[in-house]
Every structure is written in C-alpha cells, then in structure tokens.
Amino acid sequence: MFGTARRLLPHELLDGPLTVLAPHMDDEALGCGATLAAVAGVQSIHVVYVTDGAASPIPKTPWIGQASGDLSGVRSREARRAMRVLGVREDNLRFLDLPDGTVARREGELRDLVLALLDELRPQYLLVPFRYDRHPDHVATNRAAVKAASAWGEEAPQIVEYFVYYRSGLLPGGDVRRYVRPDQLAIVDASPFSATKRRALECYESQTTALFEWQRRPNLTRSLVAEVSASPEAFVLYSPTFSGSRIFKRGAGWVRWVQAIEWPLKRAKDRGVALVRSGDTKRTT
Numbered sequence: 001m002f003g004t005a006r007r008l009l010p011h012e013l014l015d016g017p018l019t020v021l022a023p024h025m026d027d028e029a030l031g032c033g034a035t036l037a038a039v040a041g042v043q044s045i046h047v048v049y050v051t052d053g054a055a056s057p058i059p060k061t062p063w064i065g066q067a068s069g070d071l072s073g074v075r076s077r078e079a080r081r082a083m084r085v086l087g088v089r090e091d092n093l094r095f096l097d098l099p100d101g102t103v104a105r106r107e108g109e110l111r112d113l114v115l116a117l118l119d120e121l122r123p124q125y126l127l128v129p130f131r132y133d134r135h136p137d138h139v140a141t142n143r144a145a146v147k148a149a150s151a152w153g154e155e156a157p158q159i160v161e162y163f164v165y166y167r168s169g170l171l172p173g174g175d176v177r178r179y180v181r182p183d184q185l186a187i188v189d190a191s192p193f194s195a196t197k198r199r200a201l202e203c204y205e206s207q208t209t210a211l212f213e214w215q216r217r218p219n220l221t222r223s224l225v226a227e228v229s230a231s232p233e234a235f236v237l238y239s240p241t242f243s244g245s246r247i248f249k250r251g252a253g254w255v256r257w258v259q260a261i262e263w264p265l266k267r268a269k270d271r272g273v274a275l276v277r278s279g280d281t282k283r284t285t
Contacts, residue, residue, distance in 0.1 A: 001178065002234065005185035010038035013160070013186055013235060016124030017044040019117065021145055023103060023129060023137040025053045025079040026204045026220070031162030032127060033086055033197035034190035035233050040087030046121055047083060048094040049076070050110065050141055055100035057206065057219055072097070074206050082203035085196060103140040110141065114148035118157065126157040130236065131247070132176060132259045134165035139259070146238065159238035166234070170258045171251075177234050181249045184242055186235045198229035 013035065020036070022028040028036065028047050036045060053075035080090055096113055098106055118126070128145040129138035142161065149156040166176050177185070190197060202208055207219045236247060245252035 001175070002185060002187050002232075003182040005182040005187050005234075008186050008188055010035045010188055011042060013188055014039050014043060014125050017046075017122070018125040018127060018160075019046045019048060019121050019123040019157070020127040021048050021050060021114070021129075021141055023050045023135065023141045024056065024100065025049055025075040026082070026201065026207050027129065027138070027164050028127075029082055029086065029197060029200045029204070030220075030228055031129065031164045032233055032235070033200050034193040034229075035188050035235075036088065037086045037193040037196045037200075038188075044092070045088050046092045046094065046117075046123065047079075047088055048096060048117060049079060050096050050098055050103060051100040051137060052076075052095075052097045053100055057212065057215060071206065072100075075204075078204045078206060082200040085200040085203060101137060103137040103144075107140050107144050107147075110144040111147045111151075114145055115151060118148060118152055123157045125160050127160045127162055130161045130163045130166075130176070131244070132255055133163065134168070134259055134263055136263060138164060146243075161236040161238060163234050168258055168262060170262055171255065176255060179248045179251050179255055180234075180236065181242065181247060184236055184239070184247055186237060188233045188235065190229070190231065190233050194229045198225060201225050201229065 052072035054072040131142045
C-alpha cells in the first residue's frame, strides 16, 4: 500500500527527546502508540493534551440523554493509565484544557502555548496530527504547531505528523495516506508493540465502550482498535517544501474537499440517527 515509502525502526524515526501534541485523549495512542512504546525506554517523551476532551461522547440531541458531568476528568484519568502502559512518565503529561471542539477559534492562543512549551521542554521532535486529519481540532493543532515552530527559528524541532483519521468513505481507496507522496512518508512496523498499543487504547473506556444508554456504539469499536493496533504506523516528516496540499502526489483538490465536508456530514448523520432512535424509543414506551 505504501509503495516506495521509507521503512524505519522507531528509534530511527525518533532519535531524540520528543513532545506529542494530542488534541484529545486517545489521539496519541491511536496515531503513534506503538512507536512511543518502542522509544519510551530510550527517549524523553512528553505528551501534551490540547483540549479537555469533554465533548466526546456527548448526546447528539439534548433530549436522548446527558453526558457525564466529569467527562474531562474521566478522560484525563484514562490518559494517565494509557501512558503508563506505553511507558510515558505521568509527570511528563500536560493538560492544556482548551474547550473540546474550539481549537480552530483559539489557534493563536494555542500557538503561544506551544511556543512556551518549546521554550521549556526543548524537544528535538514535535509530533502533531496530520494536516488533513478531518477533525477541526486536529487540523487547527497542526496549524498552530507549524506556526510556533516557524516562529521559533532555526532551532525549532522537526515536526512529525501522525495519522488518526486516515480512513475516509469519500476518498477512492478509502485511505488518505494513499494520496501522500511516498518519498514524504515514513512507515514504522508496529507489530512488536501492537499488543502494548492495544492495551493502552483499552484504557480509554469512555471511547471503547458504550457508557450511556443513548450510545448506539462506542467511538472506538473493537474492530477499529484491532485494526489500528496491528497496522504499521505512518508519519510525515514536515518540510516547508511540501507544505499544505503539496504533500499529495495526486488528488489534492479532492482531499481538500473531503476534509472540508466530511466532519460536518458526519455530525449531521449522527444527529439524524439520534432523531430516529429517539422517535423509536418514544413509540416503544
């Protein structure tokens, strides 16, 4: 699938201290959990959670149920357990607590926060979600990180993009990584740490189980967890030469269009399903 993309060992990709920006608790494990586990005993790893995670899962309509009042606390506790599994020290975790779903409106604030983190932590690598990773919080986190690194200057860390939402039903082939220039991709074999990655993901019970009666299914299904745990992890080593849509070998316009509409379409679909379910519930009571 990845053609002529470089195949690297984890320590070849990340051979120095690193900081991971995760828009939500579980993004870091989904996108690069196996690689983090592989280098945890050698490299200094900090994980920075951008949002409070309080918008997932929440009811799609207000009358079918309520979200947990302590969802952000639940998710931060899950993150601490998951990172212990991956070998990341708890005192190396940071929680910025920006409101979930609002990063695009607070991009400047996040840029300044990232600049402060770079000044404090001095990582050699800064891991961020892929620039077209569908969720608005992911896209805005990438933009803020790129702007912060640019402002930092010549000693800025190497930005390494990881993939969370790589699957897309609107893209021919169903996988955005197929469109990326293979000479800009780095592939890490996750198999030696696939079981570790899966255990870390299973710590996120709020995402892997249907906690509430109004949920049709968990955000992270069993099949999805199995897939991402067993699959190689793909990364882009950011280069200004291939900024924006120049990262794609083909279909750049199509990918940009899909990225713009897919998340709003998903939200509309989820609300529609919730409306149907609430109607079915009323008819059976």
